[in-house]
Amino acid sequence: MGITQMGVQAGSWGFAVTKAQQPAACSLCGSTATSHAFQDNGCSLRVCAICGLFFVHPYPDADHQHGLVSSESTERIAILDCERRYQGERLYYQRHLPQIMDECRGATSLLDVGCGTGYLLEALRSVPGLYTAGIELNSQAAQLARRVSGRPIYESPIEEFRSERKFDVVTLINVLSHVPSFDGMFHSIRAALRPGGKLILRTSEMRDNVSRWNQVHWGIPDDLHFLGVETLAFLCAKYGFAVTRHIRTPFEDELFLRSRWQQAGRRKLHNLVKSAGIRLPFALAALKRLYTAVLGQRLFVSFIVLTPLTTPPASAPRSSAGNKSVAACIGAITH
Numbered sequence: 001m002g003i004t005q006m007g008v009q010a011g012s013w014g015f016a017v018t019k020a021q022q023p024a025a026c027s028l029c030g031s032t033a034t035s036h037a038f039q040d041n042g043c044s045l046r047v048c049a050i051c052g053l054f055f056v057h058p059y060p061d062a063d064h065q066h067g068l069v070s071s072e073s074t075e076r077i078a079i080l081d082c083e084r085r086y087q088g089e090r091l092y093y094q095r096h097l098p099q100i101m102d103e104c105r106g107a108t109s110l111l112d113v114g115c116g117t118g119y120l121l122e123a124l125r126s127v128p129g130l131y132t133a134g135i136e137l138n139s140q141a142a143q144l145a146r147r148v149s150g151r152p153i154y155e156s157p158i159e160e161f162r163s164e165r166k167f168d169v170v171t172l173i174n175v176l177s178h179v180p181s182f183d184g185m186f187h188s189i190r191a192a193l194r195p196g197g198k199l200i201l202r203t204s205e206m207r208d209n210v211s212r213w214n215q216v217h218w219g220i221p222d223d224l225h226f227l228g229v230e231t232l233a234f235l236c237a238k239y240g241f242a243v244t245r246h247i248r249t250p251f252e253d254e255l256f257l258r259s260r261w262q263q264a265g266r267r268k269l270h271n272l273v274k275s276a277g278i279r280l281p282f283a284l285a286a287l288k289r290l291y292t293a294v295l296g297q298r299l300f301v302s303f304i305v306l307t308p309l310t311t312p313p314a315s316a317p318r319s320s321a322g323n324k325s326v327a328a329c330i331g332a333i334t335h
Helices: 017-021 062-071 082-103 119-126 139-149 182-192 231-239 251-255 268-279 283-295 320-325
Strands: 006-008 034-040 043-048 054-057 077-079 109-113 131-135 167-173 193-206 225-228 241-250 299-308
Touching: 082 119, 082 139, 082 167, 082 193, 082 299, 109 119, 119 131, 119 139, 131 139, 167 182, 182 193, 182 231, 193 241, 225 231, 231 241, 241 251, 251 283, 251 299, 268 283
Parallel strands: 109 131, 109 167, 167 193, 193 225
Antiparallel strands: 006 077, 034 043, 043 054, 054 225, 193 299, 241 299
16 A cells, blocks of 8 residues: 555445445544534545544445455556556655654564555665565555565555564554554554554644645545544554654645655646646745645644553543543653
């Protein structure tokens, strides 16, 4: 998975009508105290009043979601060819690799979940004594990742991943929103991490006033959920993690970077607009000023580092008041 490269057509999901009519239960806390945020690509995006998570409704079964990612079915999912994906990952990590490398100091092993075509694993080959491996469900991307990195790539969902090896670092770079089961994902990650290890996330966070127009293409329902600005505290309390680093970058500061506009997308018209934006003098700067004035400070791209607590929690917090009571277990947060 890696960088978001899959575009699912909502109309071909094949959900039963009865599922769409069921109460919209939050995929993180299970609460039905949810409200409609906006509609996109034929799907409703809802927000939970308890944990703050934004999630698609209807929400897919895990097997269905994994099948979409691994099947490469052109009727359901449009996947960029692997070479274009690799070049997109290269441009992405030109911006973000230093942060990741900084967190990997002293590590001897790393698991990259949703490693895509393997650029991160390839780049990490320069780190002496660092054993790396990846997880990638798409078979073509996994094949290229093996070739460019020379590392083992497992084609199984993170929820089902089991290994005798414990890892110092587990990375989920633009992957969290694609994994359908929070419980399965975090139980597997805790099992894979050594005591004192790190989980590195790069993902989105959103305020309650986020707009449908904060992004042209949200990627839903391929992207299943997005963190609200309060969701991280709930997530850490539920699964037994502490925050050691949290850098929240306004989306507008990322969106109008030249290297981002150089990344090829799935739509020809979108790519033509990107090309024009790069070539026209001052276009990106003007667009950023306009976006910031109208839609700024609603959507964020966050770099998050978590460490597992020694003893996992016995149960999840059940209310927003409960969320506040667990704030003491959350480490220092840098905004």
